[in-house]
Amino acid sequence: xxxxxxxxxxxxxxxxxxxxxxxxxxxxxxxxxxxxxxxxxxxxxxxxxxxxxxxxxxxxxxxxxxxxxxxxxxxxxxxxxxxxxxxxxxxxxxxxxxxxxxxxxxxxxxxxxxxxxxxxxxxxxxxxxxxxxxxxxxxxxxxxxxxxxxxxxxxxxxxxxxxxxxxxxxxxxxxxxxxxxxxxxxxxxxxxxxxxxxxxxxxxxxxxxxxxxxxxxxxxxxxxxxxxxxxxxxxxxxxxxxxxxxxxxxxxxxxxxxxxxxxxxxxx
Amino acid sequence: xxxxxxxxxxxxxxxxxxxxxxxxxxxxxxxxxxxxxxxxxxxxxxxxxxxxxxxxxxxxxxxxxxxxxxxxxxxxxxxxxxxxxxxxxxxxxxxxxxxxxxxxxxxxxxxxxxxxxxxxxxxxxxxxxxxxxxxxxxxxxxxxxxxxxxxxxxxxxxxxxxxxxxxxxxxxxxxxxxxxxxxxxxxxxxxxxxxxxxxxxxxxxxxxxxxxxxxxxxxxxxxxxxxxxxxxxxxxxxxxxxxxxxxxxxxxxxxxxxxxxxxxxxxxxxxxxxxxxxxxxxxxxxxxxxxxxxxxxxxxxxxxxxxxxxxxxxxxxxxxxxxxxxxxxxxxx
Numbered sequence: 001x002x003x004x005x006x007x008x009x010x011x012x013x014x015x016x017x018x019x020x021x022x023x024x025x026x027x028x029x030x031x032x033x034x035x036x037x038x039x040x041x042x043x044x045x046x047x048x049x050x051x052x053x054x055x056x057x058x059x060x061x062x063x064x065x066x067x068x069x070x071x072x073x074x075x076x077x078x079x080x081x082x083x084x085x086x087x088x089x090x091x092x093x094x095x096x097x098x099x100x101x102x103x104x105x106x107x108x109x110x111x112x113x114x115x116x117x118x119x120x121x122x123x124x125x126x127x128x129x130x131x132x133x134x135x136x137x138x139x140x141x142x143x144x145x146x147x148x149x150x151x152x153x154x155x156x157x158x159x160x161x162x163x164x165x166x167x168x169x170x171x172x173x174x175x176x177x178x179x180x181x182x183x184x185x186x187x188x189x190x191x192x193x194x195x196x197x198x199x200x201x202x203x204x205x206x207x208x209x210x211x212x213x214x215x216x217x218x219x220x221x222x223x224x225x226x227x228x229x230x231x232x233x234x235x236x237x238x239x240x241x242x243x244x245x246x247x248x249x250x251x252x253x254x255x256x257x258x259x260x261x262x263x264x265x266x267x268x
Numbered sequence: 269x270x271x272x273x274x275x276x277x278x279x280x281x282x283x284x285x286x287x288x289x290x291x292x293x294x295x296x297x298x299x300x301x302x303x304x305x306x307x308x309x310x311x312x313x314x315x316x317x318x319x320x321x322x323x324x325x326x327x328x329x330x331x332x333x334x335x336x337x338x339x340x341x342x343x344x345x346x347x348x349x350x351x352x353x354x355x356x357x358x359x360x361x362x363x364x365x366x367x368x369x370x371x372x373x374x375x376x377x378x379x380x381x382x383x384x385x386x387x388x389x390x391x392x393x394x395x396x397x398x399x400x401x402x403x404x405x406x407x408x409x410x411x412x413x414x415x416x417x418x419x420x421x422x423x424x425x426x427x428x429x430x431x432x433x434x435x436x437x438x439x440x441x442x443x444x445x446x447x448x449x450x451x452x453x454x455x456x457x458x459x460x461x462x463x464x465x466x467x468x469x470x471x472x473x474x475x476x477x478x479x480x481x482x483x484x485x486x487x488x489x490x491x492x493x494x495x496x497x498x499x500x501x502x503x504x505x506x507x508x509x510x511x512x513x514x515x516x517x518x519x520x521x522x523x524x525x526x527x528x529x530x531x532x533x534x535x536x537x538x539x540x541x542x543x544x545x546x547x548x549x550x551x552x553x554x555x556x557x558x559x560x561x562x563x564x565x566x567x568x569x570x571x572x573x574x575x576x577x578x579x580x581x582x583x584x585x586x587x588x589x590x591x592x593x594x595x596x597x598x599x600x601x
Binding site: 010014017020021024098104105107108109110261264 | 279334337339340341357359361362363365366367369372374376379383386387390391392393
């Protein structure tokens, strides 16, 4: 427990430092937030155009879809802000420049320190737009979700986040072996986010369902939790998400430990 | 405390030939070379020792430091530091060491140095009292108290290096690996850093292993010298022993009162400097008294110094000879 408290303190310290750093450059900060807002707006426009021609998509109404988009914005921005921006995405450069040395010489798990410890403030700010969309959708859907249901949604979303982080970290760890390949972190990110804002009922064919529920279980990131918020959490999905997330975290750690052995510190 | 037993480290390096054609070829077929960076190195170091680890560029100094700190896995051999195998990167081990690299920085560039120190406080779980006390002490010793709240990007190289030291020593490590800590610093800051290292060693009985190309660093800080070249150990012992063992000559510096020419002095030894009335002559170690008395008998001399050769000169001649031997070997093959 003491160890996790230490990691939390490091995370908070890095968060404070990143806020100070980002706010010291105002223009850059607004551009970064602007890019995230543009992405959200373009997604909303796409669904508005789509719903101008159809009534439901895989059984999801417009506001249910808006809830999904909002939920997915929150989750993907969290993945970008906590795992990708200052973590997995920075890893290949840190390897080639030898800056990984700094992290490996500190008494902190490299798995945490190099990937999850350094949040990216603009992405955390951008989650606000996701919450805004969720608020608009929920006020139009008039849902009376119980506390237990909300807790279930949060657990599934937490598991979805762990699955996403595990995939992204495992993919980026390949950079230790193939130092000149800088695309691994982006591949890991795209695997998670390219399909996460789709209703999970779309993946109905057996093979497709197997892929998106077991091999790349993106459905647990946004789709299943936001569906659960409207229609109630399925106990089956709750249990499956916990089991799958634990398996993915374990596999990710194994891959990380195997890959990091290949690290050869760059010469000074 | 530190022990290396028959340690080898070999790097596998992709050979990239020049030209577009070769680049396309290398997509399908690559050739690799094996570069032995450390070859059969063994030594032990006791707690509190100040060890100078020297050698020319590419000798294997930094690789050895990285092996000791756990950044690299040895290809062969056994390393034990403080009872740990460094390459396991045990958190208890990392809590007790520090590696300072003169050519790398760990401070956040855009933020004041104090922010990085606070980060290290959380990383090393230093209590508030310990943190404040150590920070006060180190910043006082290094005379940087006034600049801790200034963004790192606005500091001079010397100030930055001093802050790097503070960041690396806040947790009071038992072993400090210093890789060229005075590189690029001005003479005054170099001296300050040297004094600080000695002071830190004295106060905390910390083991310090230092690599540097500045022989003044080694002379002023270390009492033991380890010399490495082409990955192999050439010498391991006290500084004085090294000078005695490898310097087969002494330096004679006469200041004349009578007329003398450079050519006349050649019969006493090798004249390496001559600017009347002063000359610098190297003479064989075993003929010092004979040559000195002959010189005094032949010329009127105002002053005569007999010195041991400078460490730089011995190292230079040692590595120079190594280089020559290698060249000779190549030509005979």
